[in-house]
Amino acid sequence: MRDTVAVEDHKKPVVVAITAEFVEHGHNISKMQGHENLRQLVFPYPLEGLPKEEVRRIAVEWYAKFLSAIGVTK
Numbered sequence: 001m002r003d004t005v006a007v008e009d010h011k012k013p014v015v016v017a018i019t020a021e022f023v024e025h026g027h028n029i030s031k032m033q034g035h036e037n038l039r040q041l042v043f044p045y046p047l048e049g050l051p052k053e054e055v056r057r058i059a060v061e062w063y064a065k066f067l068s069a070i071g072v073t074k
Contacts, residue, residue, distance in 0.1 A: 001016055001018075001026050001029040001030055001033070001038070002029070002033065004016040004030075004038060005030060005033040005034075005035050005038065008035055008038065013070040013071050013072075014039070014070065015039040015040065015041050015066060015069040015070050016030075016038060016039070016040050016041070017040075017041050017043060017066065018040050018041070018042055018043065019042070019043045019044070019045040019046070019047060020042050020043070020044060020045040021045040021046075023040065023042055026038075026040055027040070039069050039070075041062065041065060041066050041069050043058065043062060044058065
């Protein structure tokens with residue numbers, strides 16, 4: 001979160017990738033840093049222990065969402 005805040009402080013497009021378990025914690029940190037509306041891309045939880053194919057499917061699915069979140073269009 002703090003790295004994402006630092007990038008946003010430099011007026012660069014940024015989004016933090018976070019799993020669902022840490023959404024509230026991430027929001028609290030970004031709020032304390034003065035970035036209450038920091039963009040978060042929330043991945044499903046848990047990711048560890050999933051079969052490699054499932055992790056790859058999630059990565060492909062969420063890549064486009066990540067690009068969209070930072071304002072990149074194809």
